[in-house]
Amino acid sequence: MTIADxxxxxxxxxxxxxxxxxxxxxxxxxxxxxxAKYTLPIIVMVAAIWYWDRLVVxxxxxxxxxxxxxxxxxxxxxxxxxLISALGVTLKITALALLVAVVGxxxxxxxxxxxxxAEMSFSPFAVILQVTPIVSIAPLIFIYIENRIIGLLLCxxxxxFFPVLANTTLGLKSTDHNLRDLFKIYRASPWQQLVHLQLxxxxxxFLGGLKIAGGLALIGAVxxxxxxxxGGIGSGxxxxxxxxxxxxxxxxxxxxxxLIAATGVLIYGATSLIAHLALRKWHESALKRx
Amino acid sequence: xxxxxPLTSPASPTSRDKILRMEAVDKTFSGNVVALRKMDMEVxxxxxxSLLGPSGCxxxxxxxxxxxxxxxxxxxxxxxxxxxxxxxxVVFQEPTLMPWATVEKxxxxxxxxxxxxxSSVKDRIDEILSLVGLDGFGxxxxxxxxxxxxMRVSIARAMVTNPRLILMDEPFAALxxxxxxxxxxxxxxxxxxIGATVIFVTHSVFESVFLSDRILVMAARPGRVIQEIAVPxxxxxxxxxxxxxxxxxxxxxxxDTLNSALHPAGGLKx
Numbered sequence: 423m424t425i426a427d428x429x430x431x432x433x434x435x436x437x438x439x440x441x442x443x444x445x446x447x448x449x450x451x452x453x454x455x456x457x458a459k460y461t462l463p464i465i466v467m468v469a470a471i472w473y474w475d476r477l478v479v480x481x482x483x484x485x486x487x488x489x490x491x492x493x494x495x496x497x498x499x500x501x502x503x504x505l506i507s508a509l510g511v512t513l514k515i516t517a518l519a520l521l522v523a524v525v526g527x528x529x530x531x532x533x534x535x536x537x538x539x540a541e542m543s544f545s546p547f548a549v550i551l552q553v554t555p556i557v558s559i560a561p562l563i564f565i566y567i568e569n570r571i572i573g574l575l576l577c578x579x580x581x582x583f584f585p586v587l588a589n590t591t592l593g594l595k596s597t598d599h600n601l602r603d604l605f606k607i608y609r610a611s612p613w614q615q616l617v618h619l620q621l622x623x624x625x626x627x628f629l630g631g632l633k634i635a636g637g638l639a640l641i642g643a644v645x646x647x648x649x650x651x652x653g654g655i656g657s658g659x660x661x662x663x664x665x666x667x668x669x670x671x672x673x674x675x676x677x678x679x680x681l682i683a684a685t686g687v688l689i690y691g692a693t694s695l696i697a698h699l700a701l702r703k704w705h706e707s708a709l710k711r712x
Numbered sequence: 713x714x715x716x717x718p719l720t721s722p723a724s725p726t727s728r729d730k731i732l733r734m735e736a737v738d739k740t741f742s743g744n745v746v747a748l749r750k751m752d753m754e755v756x757x758x759x760x761x762s763l764l765g766p767s768g769c770x771x772x773x774x775x776x777x778x779x780x781x782x783x784x785x786x787x788x789x790x791x792x793x794x795x796x797x798x799x800x801x802v803v804f805q806e807p808t809l810m811p812w813a814t815v816e817k818x819x820x821x822x823x824x825x826x827x828x829x830x831s832s833v834k835d836r837i838d839e840i841l842s843l844v845g846l847d848g849f850g851x852x853x854x855x856x857x858x859x860x861x862x863m864r865v866s867i868a869r870a871m872v873t874n875p876r877l878i879l880m881d882e883p884f885a886a887l888x889x890x891x892x893x894x895x896x897x898x899x900x901x902x903x904x905x906i907g908a909t910v911i912f913v914t915h916s917v918f919e920s921v922f923l924s925d926r927i928l929v930m931a932a933r934p935g936r937v938i939q940e941i942a943v944p945x946x947x948x949x950x951x952x953x954x955x956x957x958x959x960x961x962x963x964x965x966x967x968d969t970l971n972s973a974l975h976p977a978g979g980l981k982x
Contacts, residue, residue, distance in 0.1 A: 600808040607779050607800055608825040618824065622812045704811045704853045 489673040497673035498680065504662065505674075509681050511658040515571070515643040516689070519578030523635050526579070527586025528628065534587075535594035535620060536612070552584035556642055560649035574646045574658075581642030582635040589631030593624025626705050629697035636689040644682060728756040730792050731876050731909060732778065737787035739773050739935075746934035747773040751787070753928065753937070755877065755909060762912045762920035762927045764966065766974055770935020771913040775879045778911065798826075801870030801878040801908075805885055807862035809854040809869075816841065816850035819869045837872060843902055844868045860891040867899065871906060880912045884919070896922055897950065904948055917970060921963045922954055929966065931973035939969045 471491050477483070478490040485493055498505065530548070534541035551559075560577045567573040597620050605615050647660030659678045666674040701708040732755040739748040748770035755761060763771040776782050777789060779800060791799060801822070809818045816830075816837050823833045830837075841850055844864040854862055863883060870878050884892040896919060903910060914920050920927045927941040943962055945953055953959055 598808060600804045600806060601810065603776075603779070603781055604802060604804075604808060604821075605825070606781060607802055608822050610825045614825060618821075619810070622810065625812070704855060706855075709855065 486670050486672050489676060493673050494676040494680065498677040501674055501677060505659070505677060505681060508657055508659045508662045508678065509685065512640070512643055512647065512660070512682070513685065515574045515578055515646070515658065516640045516685070518575055519582050519642060520632075520636055520639040520689075522575065522579045523583035523586050523639060524632065527583045527631070527635070528590050530583075530587050531590035531594055531624075532616065534591050536616075541591075548584060548587055551580050556581050556645050557649065560646050563646075564650050570650055574643060574650060577646030577649070578639050578642030581645070582639035585631040585634040585638065586628065587631075589627040589634075590624050593627025594620045596627070597623040626697075626701055626707060629693070629700060633690065633693045633697065636693040637686055640682070640686050640689060728758055731755045731757055731759075732792065733790045734774075734778070735787050735790070737774075737777060737784045737789060739770070739777060739782070740785045748777070749934040749936045751935075751937055755911065757876075757909055758907060759926065760903065760910045760912065760924045762914055762924040763930060764914055764917065764920045764927050764970065765930030765935075766915070766932050766970075768935065769930040769932040769973075771930055772881055773935060775881050775911065775913055778877070779879055798873055799876045801873065801875040803863075803866050803870045803878065803880040803883045805882045807854070807859075807866040809862060809865055811854050813853075814850065815846065815852050815854070815857070815865050818854070818865055819850075819872050821869060822873045833872075840868045840872045841865075843871075843905060845898065859887055860895060863887065863895060864898075867902070871902065871908060874906060874908075876909065878908050878910045880910060882913050882915065885915065892919070893954075899923065900947060900949055917963050917967045921959060921966060922949065927966055929969045929973060938973050941966055941969065 475490050475492065478488055489497075530544065534545065556577055559580065560573075563576055564570070564573045567576065601619055601623075602615070605619055610618070643658070644660045647658040648664065659682050663675050663678045666672070666678065698708055732753075734751055734753040737748060737751045738746070740746050751770070751774060753761070753774075763774060765771055773782075777784055779802060780795070810821070813821075816834075819837045819840060820830050820833065823836075824830070838850065841847060844867055846861065846864055846868065849857070849861070854865070857865065866883070870880075884895050887895065899910075900923060902908070910923075912920070912923060921943055925943050925945075925947075927943065928937045929939045929941060930936065931938045941962065945958065
C-alpha cells in the first residue's frame with residue numbers, strides 16, 4: 423500500500439456515510455451528554471426525595487420536626503388557597519422590583535456612559551447601596567415609608583438593580599472602538615450612536631445582569647417581607663413561613679419554601695429564555711460549535 | 713440612487729479633479745510624541761495612493777486626520793468643495809461589522825445614519841453585495857462568514873454610498889496570502905467599476921506596487937513622507953502585472969527606499 427492509498431474502513435462495504443472511530447466516539451459522547459443533561463438532575467432529585475422520605479420513616483421523626491415529602495405535598499395541596507395568594511403577592515413585588523431595576527439600572531447606565539461626571543458623582547452611592555446588607559437597611563425603610571408595598575418594592579429594587587447597572591454600564595463602554603470611529607465618520611448623532619451601536623453592544627451584558635437581578639429581586643422581596651412581616655403586612659410567602667414557624671406548622675413552612683424555590687427557578691428559566699431568544703442568532707454565548 | 717458608472721480614463725493625474733489636499737500637516741500627541749511631521753499630499757479623483765512604511769511612521773494617524781477623527785496640530789487639510797458625511801468610506805484592519813446585524817443591515821449603516829430607510833436603498837445594497845461577490849449572502853450574520861467574506865462586507869459598506877474617498881487601513885493584513893491576493897484583484901476590479909479614489913495603508917511593498925498609482929514611502933520617529941514613487945502601469949492590472957519585470961523593478965526601488973528609511977546608516981547588512 424502506498425502512502426496515498428485511502429485507509430480501508432470497516433464500514434466501507436456499507437452504503438451509509440463513513441465515519442472514523444474518533445468521530446463515532448465523539449458523536450456517541452455528545453448523544454450521551456444530551457440525555458444526561460436532563461436525566462441526571464431528575465435522578466438525583468428523585469433519589470434525594472426518596473432518601474428524605476426514608477430518613478423520616480426509618481427514624482420515626484415527628485412531622486413538627488421534619489415532615490416527609492408526602493406530607494409536604496399534601497400540605498401544598500390543602501393550603502393551596504393561602505399559599506397561592508401569598509405567592510401572588512411575592513411575585514408581584516418581585517416582578518415590579520425587577521421592572522424598576524431594569525428601568526433604573528439601564529437608565530443610570532446610559533447616563534453613566536454619556537457623562538463621566540455623572541458616573542463619578544453617583545456610582546459610589548450605587549456601590550454603597552449594593553454592599554450594605556438589605557436586612558440592615560430594610561427596618562429604616564419601613565420606618566420612613568408608610569406604604570408597605572412601596573417599602574417592599576424599594577428593598578427588592580435596592581438588591582436587584584446593581585447587577586443591571588454594573589453589567590449594562592460595562593456593556594455600553596465595551597463598544598468596538600473601530601465601530602465608534604465609523605459612527606463618528608458617518609456623523610451619527612449621540613442618539614443614533616446610543617440606539618444603533620451602544621445598546622446592541624451592551625445587550626449581552628445587560629441580559630447577563632438580568633439573569634442575576636431576577637434571582638436577587640426575589641431574594642430582596644422575601645427578605646423585605648421578613649423584616650416587614652411582623653410590622654403589619656402579612657400576605658407574602660415569607661410572612662407565611664414566619665407565621666407557620668410561630669405555629670410549629672413545619673409542613674407549611676416547607677410548602678412555602680418549595681414555592682419560593684420554584685419561583686426562583688422559574689424566574690431564572692424565563693430570563694435565560696429571553697437571553698437565548700435575543701442572542702441566539704449572533705452572540706458567541708448562544709452559538710453551538712462542532 | 714448613487715451613480716455606478718465607471719470612471720472615465722484620466723489622461724494625466726493633473727487633469728483630474730482635486731479632492732483633498734494636506735498641507736504641511738503636523739500631529740503631535742501629548743508627551744511631545746511627534747506622530748507626523750510636515751506631511752503634504754494631494755488626492756485627485758481616481759487616485760490609488762498607498763501609504764507604506766514601518767509601524768509608528770504615522771500612516772494610520774494620517775488616515776485618522778483625513779477622516780476627521782483628530783485635528784492636525786499644525787498645517788491644514790482641505791476638501792475641495794467642503795466635506796460631508798458622504799465623502800468618506802472607511803475599511804479598517806478588522807472587518808468591524810456589527811455582529812447583531814445581518815450582512816445587508818451592516819451595509820445599510822451609512823445610509824441609515826443619513827436617515828434613509830432600508831427599503832429605499834435595498835436595490836443599491838444588493839447591487840454592491842453582488843459587486844463584491846456576496847450575492848445571496850445579505851441575510852446572513854457576520855459569524856456565518858469567513859474572514860475574507862467579512863472583509864468584502866466591510867468594503868461593500870465603505871463603497872455603497874459611492875463616497876468621494878475611501879480610506880483603507882491595512883485591510884488585508886490579517887488574511888492569508890491567497891485570500892489577500894484575491895481581494896487585491898477584486899479591489900482593483902471594483903475600483904475600476906465604480907471609479908473609487910482610495911488611500912490605502914499597508915506594510916507590504918508588493919501589495920502597494922500591485923495596487924497603487926502612487927506610493928508614499930514613510931519613515932518613523934518622527935512620522936514623515938520620505939519619497940513618492942509613481943507606478944505608471946495602467947489599470948486594469950492582473951497576473952501579468954504581478955509577474956512582470958517592471959513590477960519587480962518598482963518593488964525593488966520601493967523596498968530600497970523603505971530600507972534606507974529603516975536603516976539610514978547604509979541599508980540592511982548581510
